[in-house]
Amino acid sequence: MFLSLLITIKNLIPPPEIALTLGVVLFALSWIRPRRIISLPRAGARTVLLAWVGIAGSLLVVVIATIVSAIAVASYAHPTSGFDGWWRRPVPLFIATVVVAIAALALRRMPLPAPGERAIAPRRPWHSFVSRMLLWISGIAAALLAVTALWQGAIGVSAPKGAQFLGNVPVPTDLPIFMTFNSGYGFVAGTGWPNYLPTLVVLAVAAVVFVVALRTDANRPLFARSWASSVRAERELTARVLTFILLGGLITTLGAVWMHAGSIGQGMIGLTDVRLNEGLDGSDPSAEPVLIGSGYYAIARPMNLIGHFLQAAGVAFLLRLAVDTARALVASRRVAADTSNREATSTGVRR
Numbered sequence: 063m064f065l066s067l068l069i070t071i072k073n074l075i076p077p078p079e080i081a082l083t084l085g086v087v088l089f090a091l092s093w094i095r096p097r098r099i100i101s102l103p104r105a106g107a108r109t110v111l112l113a114w115v116g117i118a119g120s121l122l123v124v125v126i127a128t129i130v131s132a133i134a135v136a137s138y139a140h141p142t143s144g145f146d147g148w149w150r151r152p153v154p155l156f157i158a159t160v161v162v163a164i165a166a167l168a169l170r171r172m173p174l175p176a177p178g179e180r181a182i183a184p185r186r187p188w189h190s191f192v193s194r195m196l197l198w199i200s201g202i203a204a205a206l207l208a209v210t211a212l213w214q215g216a217i218g219v220s221a222p223k224g225a226q227f228l229g230n231v232p233v234p235t236d237l238p239i240f241m242t243f244n245s246g247y248g249f250v251a252g253t254g255w256p257n258y259l260p261t262l263v264v265l266a267v268a269a270v271v272f273v274v275a276l277r278t279d280a281n282r283p284l285f286a287r288s289w290a291s292s293v294r295a296e297r298e299l300t301a302r303v304l305t306f307i308l309l310g311g312l313i314t315t316l317g318a319v320w321m322h323a324g325s326i327g328q329g330m331i332g333l334t335d336v337r338l339n340e341g342l343d344g345s346d347p348s349a350e351p352v353l354i355g356s357g358y359y360a361i362a363r364p365m366n367l368i369g370h371f372l373q374a375a376g377v378a379f380l381l382r383l384a385v386d387t388a389r390a391l392v393a394s395r396r397v398a399a400d401t402s403n404r405e406a407t408s409t410g411v412r413r
Contacts, residue, residue, distance in 0.1 A: 142231075317369045
């Protein structure tokens with residue numbers, strides 16, 4: 063009875079390849095540290111914008127990542143072209159980039175001080191208000207994604223006519239989407255530039271949008287009567303939210319890419335050890351099979367498992383960002399209300 067209940071529960075749980083499955087688990091574990099990972103300015107149009115970006119933007123990336131990963135799982139049993147996932151793997155990073163771009167455009171449309179009311183401010187580099195730790199983490203994740211995409215794209219070759227295919231047999235094509243197996247014994251689909259060029263393009267676009275968005279906000283004109291500390295605080299918070307959104311999409315995409323590369327690299331075949339000098343052939347029970355794996359079989363399994371974790375970690379991080387942004391919005395409104403009440407009390411008529 064209990065075993066059948068466990069089996070029923072297991073069948074109801076979506077497979078771990080779907081981004082939200084393990085993401086919810088990691089999201090629940092993240093509450094071991096309940097402190098918010100984000101804060102918001104006390105009030106104003108920027109606060110409202112950052113709240114929308116942190117909540118709606120994060121959830122949008124999570125929903126899209128979950129949908130495309132579910133499509134990938136559902137497509138396993140269907141005929142494959144060998145490059146079906148060219149758009150699915152980079153789409154979380156693409157959506158995160160779109161969110162950052164929309165936020166940057168919204169920031170540009172906010173009212174600016176009149177020329178006579180502007181403070182003189184030096185030209186700042188784009189990374190002036192970003193945490194160095196966040197930049198290092200984002201840079202490492204981007205570098206790993208770029209190196210993986212370049213490597214997987216470079217090993218892609220075209221399969222000759224009559225070639226033997228391993229794994230999912232793709233529709234016949236001359237595109238360089240195959241990885242050679244055991245020096246041409248067989249071919250595995252899933253590599254080459256048709257699979258990974260879009261990922262590199264999205265990564266490059268994300269880097270450009272990120273730099274332009276932060277540089278534009280860092281050099282936004284200041285009001286002459288504004289406090290430098292308050293301006294710096296709100297721009298640091300803005301840079302933090304935008305970096306978090308892009309980092310979540312980047313980690314989720316890196317996880318999807320590593321899952322795919324690790325999955326196709328785990329292929330293995332068994333060849334019967336033929337020892338003619340002993341009079342043995344392949345039908346002899348004593349002939350031991352020789353197992354042959356792909357060129358990177360030794361790292362394929364760990365790569366696939368780490369990919370599962372990274373995809374789930376990206377989704378969990380974005381879920382936590384959405385919840386903590388909502389918590390920060392409530393806290394900022396409470397502080398603004400308390401400040402307003404104190405001001406009203408101090409300026410009211412004394413009896």
